[in-house]
Amino acid sequence: MAKRILKLNQISLLGLDRLPRDEYEIASEFAQPDAILLRSHKLQAEDIADSVLAIARAGAGVNNIPVDSCTARGIPVFNTPGANANAVKELVAVGLLLGSRGIIEGSEYVATLKTLRDKAELNQTLEAQKKRFKGNELTGKTLGVVGLGAIGSMVAEMALTLGMEVVGYDPALSVDAAWRLPREVRKADTLSALFSRSDYITLHLPVLESTIGMINADLFAVMQPHACLLNFARQEIVDEEALVAALDERKLRKYIADFPSPDLIGRSDVILTPHIGASTDEAEDNCAIMAADQLRDFLESGNIRNSVNFPALHLERVSGYRLAVTNTNVPRILGSILALLAEQNINVVDMLNKSRDEIAYNLIDIDTLPPESLLEQMRQLEGVVNVRLIGNGKPAKDAG
Numbered sequence: 001m002a003k004r005i006l007k008l009n010q011i012s013l014l015g016l017d018r019l020p021r022d023e024y025e026i027a028s029e030f031a032q033p034d035a036i037l038l039r040s041h042k043l044q045a046e047d048i049a050d051s052v053l054a055i056a057r058a059g060a061g062v063n064n065i066p067v068d069s070c071t072a073r074g075i076p077v078f079n080t081p082g083a084n085a086n087a088v089k090e091l092v093a094v095g096l097l098l099g100s101r102g103i104i105e106g107s108e109y110v111a112t113l114k115t116l117r118d119k120a121e122l123n124q125t126l127e128a129q130k131k132r133f134k135g136n137e138l139t140g141k142t143l144g145v146v147g148l149g150a151i152g153s154m155v156a157e158m159a160l161t162l163g164m165e166v167v168g169y170d171p172a173l174s175v176d177a178a179w180r181l182p183r184e185v186r187k188a189d190t191l192s193a194l195f196s197r198s199d200y201i202t203l204h205l206p207v208l209e210s211t212i213g214m215i216n217a218d219l220f221a222v223m224q225p226h227a228c229l230l231n232f233a234r235q236e237i238v239d240e241e242a243l244v245a246a247l248d249e250r251k252l253r254k255y256i257a258d259f260p261s262p263d264l265i266g267r268s269d270v271i272l273t274p275h276i277g278a279s280t281d282e283a284e285d286n287c288a289i290m291a292a293d294q295l296r297d298f299l300e301s302g303n304i305r306n307s308v309n310f311p312a313l314h315l316e317r318v319s320g321y322r323l324a325v326t327n328t329n330v331p332r333i334l335g336s337i338l339a340l341l342a343e344q345n346i347n348v349v350d351m352l353n354k355s356r357d358e359i360a361y362n363l364i365d366i367d368t369l370p371p372e373s374l375l376e377q378m379r380q381l382e383g384v385v386n387v388r389l390i391g392n393g394k395p396a397k398d399a400g
């Protein structure tokens with residue numbers, strides 16, 4: 001039977017084409033989907049049917065998905081790290097330029113001159129007024145980058161090529177991300193140190209319980225009054241009340257963000273875009289392809305790449321039958337599963353087991369089609385969250 005993919009946002013066709021139509025049905029409504037594919041659609045725990053085996057986010061941020069409840073239910077959530085990083089980096093480059101030059105004000109001013117039909121008079125007026133739109137160059141200025149992952153590291157590299165000094169802050173930096181970082185990036189030990197020495201600050205971290213409202217009044221207090229804050233990460237990371245107060249009190253010059261809100265729209269010291277950081281053909285294709293490939297690999301082989309709540313794990317197929325078992329990360333559960341297989345004389349051909357935080361995930365390749373009653377016995381073991389048989393055949397009927 002074809003697998004059903006519930007698609008909750010528009011997803012690039014290049015990605016959908018990775019799911020062959022004779023094996024996958026894709027629709028925006030399904031009562032019992034096998035998986036969910038989405039972008040920023042806000043997913044509630046109660047909207048996730050019991051049939052759902054996995055959720056793939058074609059994009060970076062997963063704050064629209066109830067990840068904790070998915071983990072408890074044994075549902076891996078995938079995202080596509082890096083697939084839209086270049087698109088965001090380019091928008092940050094635009095943001096830096098908009099924050100440093102009178103581009104928007106100048107362009108708005110020129111639009112007011114539409115009725116001036118005489119070219120000589122128009123030029124004279126422009127030349128007389130252009131001093132109002134003077135800016136500063138980015139070269140030599142300091143950019144503070146908060147969060148040095150896929151996007152932050154590309155932004156840091158781009159800023160260096162513009163001749164900026166770059167200071168970074170990322171207490172959770174992974175070893176891989178550290179390798180990607182240009183060596184010219186200097187480390188700030190605290191956010192406050194980064195805020196106090198930067199002319200521009202750009203945010204590239206996820207919204208987590210610990211990062212909600214992280215950019216607060218204390219940080220606005222140490223900012224240089226000519227500084228600009230760029231937020232292409234998430235609205236919730238900035239304490240909006242403190243931001244508005246800081247703008248009113250001229251503690252920062254400009255706020256440039258991808259997340260409009262009523263109190264910010266229409267301010268001359270705020271530039272807003274409608275969450276278009278990842279909205280390029282290229283990023284949408286990259287994200288969709290990566291999300292679809294990861295989903296397919298999980299549904300067909302149980303392998304896990306780029307999950308935000310499950311361990312990464314890949315096991316080549318060596319037999320026709322594979323068990324994918326999720327359990328709580330406590331001792332002896334795997335032993336009990338293997339004991340059940342041994343009792344039925346089922347030989348384990350290959351196996352891989354990995355854990356992440358509170359859960360463990362196992363791929364167990366076996367040489368015999370297991371009876372449904374055995375799978376049910378496994379599901380009944382204390383600590384086992386779910387058991388899935390992946391293979392060509394269905395579970396064998398119980399003898400007797």
Ligand SMILES: NC(=O)c1ccc[n+]([C@@H]2O[C@H](COP(=O)([O-])OP(=O)(O)OC[C@H]3O[C@@H](n4cnc5c(N)ncnc54)[C@H](O)[C@@H]3O)[C@@H](O)[C@H]2O)c1
Nearest residue numbers: 060061147148149150151170172173205206232233277278
């Ligand atoms: N505007 C858009 O359309 C758009 C597009 C893509 C991503 N985003 C947002 O940008 C975020 C970052 O994306 P990414 O692809 O770079 O993710 P990433 O996971 O590659 O990098 C995030 C980095 O933030 C760091 N971090 C975590 N907590 C931190 C903290 N308290 N202080 C400083 N750094 C911290 C992590 O260690 C990591 O290095 C996403 O989570 C998403 O919310 C927005």
Ligand SMILES: O=C(O)[C@H](O)COP(=O)(O)O
Nearest residue numbers: 039040058059060061278
């Ligand atoms: O986290 C992300 O990847 C971005 O916010 C992009 O969101 P979108 O896919 O809804 O444009």
